[in-house]
Amino acid sequence: MYSFRNDYSEGAHPKVIEALTATNLIQTCGYGLDDYCKEAADLIRHQCAAPQADVHFLVGGTQTNLIVINSFLESYECVIAAHTGHVNVHETGAIEATGHKVCTAYSPDGKVTPQMVEAVVAANTTEHMVLPRMVYISDTTEIGTIYTKAELQALRACCDKLGLYLYLDGARLASALTAEGSDLTLADLAALTDAFTIGGTKNGLLFGEAVILTNDLPKAHFRWHMKQRGAMLAKGRLLGIQFKALMSDDLFFEVGRHANANAVYLRDGMTELGYDFPTASPSNQQFPVLPNSVILKLQDLGYAFETDHVVDDTHTCVRFVTSWATPKAAVEQLLKDLAAC
Amino acid sequence: MYSFRNDYSEGAHPKVIEALTATNLIQTCGYGLDDYCKEAADLIRHQCAAPQADVHFLVGGTQTNLIVINSFLESYECVIAAHTGHVNVHETGAIEATGHKVCTAYSPDGKVTPQMVEAVVAANTTEHMVLPRMVYISDTTEIGTIYTKAELQALRACCDKLGLYLYLDGARLASALTAEGSDLTLADLAALTDAFTIGGTKNGLLFGEAVILTNDLPKAHFRWHMKQRGAMLAKGRLLGIQFKALMSDDLFFEVGRHANANAVYLRDGMTELGYDFPTASPSNQQFPVLPNSVILKLQDLGYAFETDHVVDDTHTCVRFVTSWATPKAAVEQLLKDLAAC
Amino acid sequence: MYSFRNDYSEGAHPKVIEALTATNLIQTCGYGLDDYCKEAADLIRHQCAAPQADVHFLVGGTQTNLIVINSFLESYECVIAAHTGHVNVHETGAIEATGHKVCTAYSPDGKVTPQMVEAVVAANTTEHMVLPRMVYISDTTEIGTIYTKAELQALRACCDKLGLYLYLDGARLASALTAEGSDLTLADLAALTDAFTIGGTKNGLLFGEAVILTNDLPKAHFRWHMKQRGAMLAKGRLLGIQFKALMSDDLFFEVGRHANANAVYLRDGMTELGYDFPTASPSNQQFPVLPNSVILKLQDLGYAFETDHVVDDTHTCVRFVTSWATPKAAVEQLLKDLAAC
Amino acid sequence: MYSFRNDYSEGAHPKVIEALTATNLIQTCGYGLDDYCKEAADLIRHQCAAPQADVHFLVGGTQTNLIVINSFLESYECVIAAHTGHVNVHETGAIEATGHKVCTAYSPDGKVTPQMVEAVVAANTTEHMVLPRMVYISDTTEIGTIYTKAELQALRACCDKLGLYLYLDGARLASALTAEGSDLTLADLAALTDAFTIGGTKNGLLFGEAVILTNDLPKAHFRWHMKQRGAMLAKGRLLGIQFKALMSDDLFFEVGRHANANAVYLRDGMTELGYDFPTASPSNQQFPVLPNSVILKLQDLGYAFETDHVVDDTHTCVRFVTSWATPKAAVEQLLKDLAAC
Secondary structure: OEOOOOOOOOOOHHHHHHHHHOOOOOOOOOHHHHHHHHHHHHHHHHHHOOOOOOEEEEHHHHHHHHHHHHHHHOEEEEEEEEEEOOHHHHHOOOOOOOOOOOOEEOOOOOOHHHHHHHHHHHHHOOOOOEEEEEEEEEOOOOOOOOOOOOHHHHHHHHHHHHOEEEEEOOOOHHHHOOOOOOOOHHHHHHOOOOOOOOEEEHHOOOOOOOEEEEEOOOOOOOOHHHHHHOOOOOHHHHHHHHHHHOOOHHHHHHHHHHHHHHHHHHHHHHHHOEEEEEOOOOOOEEEOEEEEHHHHHHHHOOOEEEEEEEEEOOOOEEEEEEOOOHHHHHHHHEEEEEEEH | EEOOOOOOOOOOOHHHHHHHOOOOOOOOOOOOOOOOHHHHHHHHHHHHHOOEEEEEEOOOOOHHHHHHHHOOOOOEEEEEEEOOOOOHOOOOHHHHHHOOOEEEEOOOOOOOOOHHHHHHHHHHOOOOOHHHHHHHHOOOOOOOOOOHHHHHHHHHHHHHHHHEEEEEEOOOOOHHHHOOOOOOOOOHHHOHHHHHHEHHHHOOOEEEEEEEEOOOOOOHHHHHHHHHHHOOOOOHHHHHHHHHHHHHHHHHHHHHHHHHHHHHHHHHHHHOOEEEOOOOOOOOOEOOOEEEHHHHHHOOOOOOOEEEEEEEOOEEEEEOOOOOOOOOOHHHHHHHHOOOO | OOOOOOOOOOOOOOOHHHHHHHHHOHHHHHHHHOOOHHHHHHHHHOOOOOOOOEEEEEEOHHHHHHHHHHOOOOOEEEEEEEOOHHHHHOOOHHHHHHOOEEEOOOOOOOOOHHHHHHHHHOOOOOOOOOEEEEEEEEEOOOOOOOOOHHHHHHHHHHHHHHHOOOEEEEEOOHHHHHHOOOOOHHHHHHHOOEEEEOOOOOOOOOOOOOEEEEOOOOOOOOHHHHHHHOOOOOOHHHHHHHHHHHHHOOHHHHHHHHHHHHHHHHHHHHHHHHOOOOOOOOOOOEOOEHHHHHHHHHHHHEEEEEEEEEEEEEEEEEEEEOOOOOHHHHHHHHHHHHHHH | OEEEOOOOOOOHHHHHHHHHHOOOOOOOOOOOHHHHHEEEEEEEHHOOOOOOOEEEEEOOOOHHHHHHHHHHHOOEEEEEOOOOOHHHOOOOHHHHHHOOOOOOOOOOOOOOOOHHHHHHHHHHOOOOEEEEEEEEEEEOOOOOOOOHHHHHHHHHHHHHHHHOEEEEEEEOHHHHHHOOOOOOOHHHHHHHHOOOEEEOOOOOHOOOEEEOOOOOOOOOOOOHHHHHHOOOOOHHHHHHHHHHHOOOHHHHHHHHHHHHHHHHHHHHHHHOOOOEEEOOOOOOEEEOEEEEEEEEEHHOOOOEEEEEEEEEEEEEEEEEOOOOOOOHHHHHHHHHHHHHH
8 A cells, every 4th residue: 555654755756766877977076066066056046036046955854954054043043943843843953963942932833923933032132041043934834834925025024123034944845835825936935035945855856955045144154064064965966966857847846736736635535534634734744633443444454654643532633645756546545445444 | 088086976886776766666664764774784784793783874974973973972072083084184073063072193094003092092181181982993094094904903902991982984995895905804893893884975876874883882872863963864765775785796895896906907007107105005095196297287188186285396196096987998098198198 | 229139149148258268378279179179068968868979069050050961961862841941041052052952841830740741751752853861940940939849759750750860950949948838858859869959159159059969870070071161160169168168057058048038028028018929939039010110119219120021011020039148127128118109 | 388289279369359358248230240340341451452342251261262262163163273272182172062173283382373373274175174263372371381472463464364363362361471571461462362361260369261352253142152151150240359359450460470480480490400491481380300209209298289291211391380379488498398309
């Protein structure tokens, strides 16, 4: 049975594998200074309408978050995040390991609002407290919700008012930008954030996150930060080759749309079967509440998916994730099997 | 013209690419908990004759060094290295960024001796100084030399006497173990060190370092260390698949032998042409002294290689590196071109 | 007018000044290895009924917290605290600057309960999250409440069950142990915690915190931790001399009782005048809610005290602190002035 | 017998004790925001002819060094020091614990020269290496030598050329500025460095280092750095009161002259007795070579002093230190006893 555990259960999109194979024996210099990286960066700058932006390619998400955040912050400065934020919950204290506190605000839908930011700033006013200096958001959020352009503009205005940087973690950005109700573009992100990432790992690459720096502050020495944290890939070309393929021929968005289409199909099918989704998600992560008995039956059938949280003695909220690789037939079969539960 | 700049100028050995392609659409769980990683770890344990060892797969060398070293050391403890050691010179202070001092000893041949270790320990005796607790060595060293079994046994005895851990960075281990004069085996390394690595990046993989932990200390929570430093690859399977291919059918050693054969051919040919090698290297890095005029001619011909250090006003010591991908014909052509200089 | 801003507005208790003056020209060795430190440590061990405990003397509270916590924790481990905990709010991210996350639980009365601890542990279960390993509590808490013996025993049992260390920050310990309703002794603290501190700064010394380590783990190299963080006082004798004076002739408790008596007198007087105390405090910090108009009048009269939080548009919760130096007459005058407001 | 072990064997200069006693019961606000600190800072700014400088008061030297250095450096930047530098040898890796590498140059006399600085900078040129960004010097040096104005000007010019900050650790600055051959003033230091310290601990205070920041970079948030590292004294007044006394009525220099006079008397007397001083020191630390038999005899007589290094099988280089508290009679007695050895 198909695994809906996550969006990195397979290798890479066939076009990415092809690109890696085709270039395998070509010699390049190392550490991301090759032409593939330059071309991929140019493609990204072009699609972001951000000719002045710096683009760097890193391997993974936690690595990227700790480096970007640390590259902006002074020792005594902290980053603000939703309590559900990846940097707060699922990175084993990676940000703190670089010396920075993550100050959190409770967020029912995984999104950060100006009100939350203002409350954290208002509570940290003297040298006895950390100095809030950056807002971390993720799009899609960890629970599948997405930001609208108006929401992002409001956050930008709030950050400008309070002297904060705005950083957007785009690990699932393709899903976010192609989701129902999305009105954001790559160019919007480049215009409204100080830095953001375009996630590859969860969108068809073997691995890879592109960092787009629009704020000048960390530009000059970002590669020093990368190297110091062990994030400079010797064969950096691998990232350039993959991102060049991903950002060409609409592949980035095509992959996002494919994942979303299957997720929405799954969501709507489950809704018809009477299952509830406590948080409305238009993206490739869906969180239905299932009776524990149903969960056991699906697992017996060989389905894989993750548990999110216990709802009550007999119900659990679980997570189904779709990706570039999810066949529509797998979702159809799941719905059929669910109907028979 | 061929680039002798390093041993990571190409992608991966064809067998590795094949393995990645063949498994691309198979679903596995993430973060290195898949069966490919298990099989690769079992192969390594078997070849190391170390059934109790823990094996982890990481992406790059600096990342691996900072995690392994930090997983052994308390805050106030330091690691001892040759002044030429990679952790001292070429990792942008990655070890210090985890809070640990690198205490160095001057080493003319890049190797650490018991005498050097004893001197550092003797100089750090109270709580006003860092506490030496680990010895870092690399094999091959950064200047191409290799350790003999007797040398490694002497270091082990010294470490036992002084209560130190011994860690061997095997970024170029295949070249070391298959070099002229080598009498070390993977099993020797597992028996004589507390931790060592088997480098993949410089030996035919796209990327990847295997960490072999024989000392129990860091075993229980090594994955926490990995995740905190951003070193847990989401599609960890990529490391398992590659290392499974590398450790099967003698490929690891075959690749090392191929690189060494070409390096020795290059060295002997240059020696015949009258060029000097200040440090005798039996491995895949060769450091001849060339007249600057010759260097310019080679560069004009399109050869790529790195400068190591200035010898005098008219001579420079340079580095030529061979790999699994170096064709013998490329070396022959180089020697021909050199002879014509 | 008297300042009720804090319990460190004056210098030191006269007996402490005398001790410093009397010993001023005696030569001792440095760094806390002198006889005064030994005698003070012996006095503390004796009063704690903990002959095996290690005792160290440090200068300040934040310094002490960051060193003690880091001396117990591995890189990936975190400390649990109340959301009001000093280490979470008022140390400018000092714990995070040593690399450790502070995981918090919401606590209405500033105390940590086993339920809170269990909830944090239950939420951090894999290598993608930090590993909870220590509970931080303060007694008195930051809002003046104190722990009972039963509460501390319950926390100890919880920590034992979950494999956690228990650390008690005793910056205001004298006030806690001598407060109404306290049934804890120094010996109880030594028996029930892995480490705790006896605060001097807020209890009549010029400065100084004594750390009592009952758990063996950090004993061997605690002085390395101290030195590395800049916490080893050259003239360590100053700490020994002061703590020797403080722990002799009941001075430690006498000072606590004096501060508490004035605080309770102030509290009861204000209560009679109709003012409300949202959190009941038996110790030397009192948090009444005052009309803003009254606050302004008191400030006009020259009284100093800190604002805690806004209650509504016309009321603010403020903090009055008493100490060894607070004259009863100053409290009487304050109550008289308040009555006239 | 008198202890020549160090210059912090006694408490404080009587004038300092008097000042602390006289102000003991006066209430002030905490954390160095009191009037005594303001007055002391003004005195220092005046004597430094540096009205724009920021002055902060910290407790100890290692604490001060780690905070000042970290307040100037980005994560990937390093500080250059002599191999004998306090930050390299005697601070238990305190600088590395804040994440920064200390790059050293071998210095026979403990001083850093422009040539040394240039060599370190020349060796660290890419993102694979740390970026040198500050030069750390101490005056007096750890082996008693002092900088001339010409030397400091040359270092300043070198730092300007290379874009480096210059930081001078003045733990023994009073001795340096009043030594034979010194032509430097406090105003020179303020003009030629980006930051320097005026040491109190080794010059008659109970404790305390004044940091003078002339470079604007760390000014705005230096107190955040202090608090985060546990270096903000609650009763900060103690530092203000002491430094006010020290910087009044020429006491700072008087104390330095007293210590130096006794040191030079000791040095000249020992020279007459035929003992050798490998490094010429004009300051309050003297390093004679003594036969081991003589060392034993002195120790039997009750003299205390530290061993510096072994010279040969029968001779050791030792250290004698004088201070504000050293009576001339103690030196006379020592010379008499030596003559009788």
